[in-house]
Amino acid sequence: MTSLSELVKFKNDLLITINRLSLDRAINEKIDLIKSxxxxxxxxxxxxxxxxxxxxYQQLISDSNSIIxxxxxxxxxxxxxxxxxxxxxxxxxxxxxxxxxxxxxxxxIEAILHSRLGVSSDWHFPGLQICRYISDDHWQVxxxxxxxxxxxxxxxxxxxxxxxxxxxxxxxxxxxxxxxPFTDVYQRRLRLYEIKNRQFDSLPYNQFGIIMCWDYxxxxxxxxxxxxxxxxxxLLRPGGxxxxxxxxxxxxxxxxxxxxxxxxxxxxSILKNLIENLGYEYAVTENLPTDDIFDTWVSWMEITKxxxxxxxxxxxAVGQVLAK
Numbered sequence: 240m241t242s243l244s245e246l247v248k249f250k251n252d253l254l255i256t257i258n259r260l261s262l263d264r265a266i267n268e269k270i271d272l273i274k275s276x277x278x279x280x281x282x283x284x285x286x287x288x289x290x291x292x293x294x295x296y297q298q299l300i301s302d303s304n305s306i307i308x309x310x311x312x313x314x315x316x317x318x319x320x321x322x323x324x325x326x327x328x329x330x331x332x333x334x335x336x337x338x339x340x341x342x343x344x345x346x347x348i349e350a351i352l353h354s355r356l357g358v359s360s361d362w363h364f365p366g367l368q369i370c371r372y373i374s375d376d377h378w379q380v381x382x383x384x385x386x387x388x389x390x391x392x393x394x395x396x397x398x399x400x401x402x403x404x405x406x407x408x409x410x411x412x413x414x415x416x417x418x419x420p421f422t423d424v425y426q427r428r429l430r431l432y433e434i435k436n437r438q439f440d441s442l443p444y445n446q447f448g449i450i451m452c453w454d455y456x457x458x459x460x461x462x463x464x465x466x467x468x469x470x471x472x473x474l475l476r477p478g479g480x481x482x483x484x485x486x487x488x489x490x491x492x493x494x495x496x497x498x499x500x501x502x503x504x505x506x507x508s509i510l511k512n513l514i515e516n517l518g519y520e521y522a523v524t525e526n527l528p529t530d531d532i533f534d535t536w537v538s539w540m541e542i543t544k545x546x547x548x549x550x551x552x553x554x555x556a557v558g559q560v561l562a563k
Contacts, residue, residue, distance in 0.1 A: 242324075242498060243321065243324045243325060243328075243488075243494050243495075243497065243498040244491050244492075244494040244495040244498050246317065246320060246321050246324065247321060247488060247489070247490075247491050247494040248491045249317070250314060250317045250318070250321065251489075251491065253310070253313075253314065253317070254314065257307060257310055257311060257314075260303070260306075260307050260310070261303070261304070261307065262299065262300060262303040263300055263303075263304075266296050266297075266299055266300050266303075267300070269296050270293050270296050270297065273289050273292055273293045273296070274293065276289060325488070325497065325504040326504075328497060328498070328500070328504060329500075330460040330503055332500070333458050333459060333460060333463075333503055334459075335371075335409050335435070335436070335459070338371045338455070338458045340457075340458060340501050340502065341454065342453075342454040342457055342484060342537065343529055343531065343535055343537075344529065344537050345529050345530070347527075348527050348529070348537050349393060351525075351527070352397070352453075352539075353393065353396070353397045355482065355541070356394075356397035356398050356449070356451060356482065357397055357398075357400070359448070359449045359480050359482070360397065360398045360399075360400045360401045360448075360449055361400065361401065361448055361449075362400055362401065362402040363402075363448070363550045364401060364402075364446070364447065364448025364449070364476065364479070364548070364550060365401055365402065365403055365404070365405060365443070365446055365447055365448065366398045366401025366403075366404045366405065366447060366448060366449045366450070366451070367404075367405045367406075367407065367442070367447045367449070367450040367451070367474065368394060368395070368398060368404065368405070368406045368407070368450075368451050368452075368453075369407055369408070369434075369450065369451070369452040369455055369467075370394070370406055370407065370408040370413075370414065370417070370453075370455070371408060371409075371454055371455045371458075392417070392420050392421070394451070394453060395417070395418065395421070395429070397451075398449065398451060399425065399428060399429075401448065401449065402428065403428055403429065403430050404428055404429050404430070405429075405430045405431075405432060405442060405447075406418070406429055406430065406431050406432070407431075407432040407433070407434040407439075407442070408433065408434065409433065409434060409435050410433065411431060411432075411433035414431045414433070415431065418431070437466060437467060437470050439470055439471075439473075439474060442474055443474070444473050444474055445473070445474070445475070445476055445477075446474065446476060447474050447475050447476060447479055448475075448476055448478075448479050448480070448548060449479060449480045449481075449482070450471055450474065450475060450479070450480070450481045450482070451481075451482050451483070452467070452471075452481070452482070452483040452484070453482075453483070453484050453539075454484055455483070455484070456483050456484060456485045456486075456505070457484055457485055457486040457502050457503065458486075458502055458503055459503055460503050460504075461503070461504070461505060461509065461513070464485075464505070464510075464513070465513055465517070468481075468513065468514060468517050468519070469517055472517060472518060472519060472544055475543075475544040476544065476546075476548055476549075476550075477544055477545065477546020477547060477548065477549075478543060478544065478545075478546045478547045478548030478549070479543065479544050479548060480522070480541060480542070480543050481519070481541070481542050481543070481544075482539060482540070482541050483539060483540060484537065484538065484539040485505045485510060485538055485539065485540060486502035486503055486504070486505055486538070487505065487506060487507060487524075487526060487536060487538035488504050488505060488506050489506050489507055489526075490526070490534075490536045490538075491534070492533055492534040492535050492536060493535075493536055493538070507524050507538075507540075510540060511524075514540075514542050518544075518545065519542040519543065519544060519545075520542065520543045520544070520545050521540075521542055522540075522541040522542055522543055523540070523541050524538065524539070524540045524541075525538065525539050525540075525541075526538045
């Protein structure tokens with residue numbers, strides 16, 4: 240039986256081939272040659288014959304494009320087969336509490352992400368990070384604790400200009416450990432919440448200018464991602480942005496991760512349909528290669544809640560709220 244990643248590779252190779260099948264340019268060059276001959280030799284009695292030959296060449300273009308359309312239509316069948324295999328993959332182990340894998344990136348990708356988050360982070364609006372920082376008693380991530388800590392600090396640095404910045408996850412201890420490197424002044428701009436099973440009731444609705452969910456949806460089934468997206472649009476202000484990473488199985492290496500049970504299945508087209516049905520506006524999908532030996536890709540999507548991002552906030556808070 241053909242594997243999932245093999246089918247994705249075949250589909251990608253087929254799409255590349257389709258783009259190279261067109262005969263339009265080559266045949267049009269021949270037609271132009273015939274027309275040029277007719278223009279230079281108008282007195283010859285065989286011009287109609289030349290015109291007939293030009294029409295036959297034109298028919299070749301039509302026949303060729305018909306064949307290409309038939310081949311394009313086969314892509315839909317391949318997609319159906321791919322989705323059938325993807326839907327048969329057991330995702331029961333993929334839950335918010337059982338995320339043991341880690342999305343590899345590069346310094347270049349981190350710099351791009353930092354820049355994108357920084358542009359969208361503004362002290363006029365609160366920000367939100369949905370995190371998957373895992374507690375240090377999880378044996379499968381103990382060897383990667385330094386990476387988790389470093390990535391946590393980098394993500395927070397990118398959005399700390401949000402006032403305040405909410406950081407939520409399913410393990411409050413892990414969140415507390417993630418902010419230890421920051422000074423007390425820095426930490427006072429952070430709001431930590433333990434959120435389980437998408438219980439966002441403790442967070443303010445219609446308030447966030449930006450929400451970031453990184454290295455999280457990569458390990459959740461599409462049905463769970465849909466539930467998250469339906470909840471998060473309620474938290475965003477009109478015009479607010481949601482940035483999230485995902486395992487984009489349009490790429491062979493990402494499909495292999497889903498096939499091997501290291502990530503969940505998703506594609507750009509599936510997610511675009513999902514977010515549009517939920518009322519979001521699609522902005523952009525970014526796909527960047529890590530150039531590692533596994534040909535890993537890092538993918539994220541940026542979407543917005545319809546409307547104009549506005550606020551009546553004039554100044555940042557300068558006082559401190561004290562307990563009574």
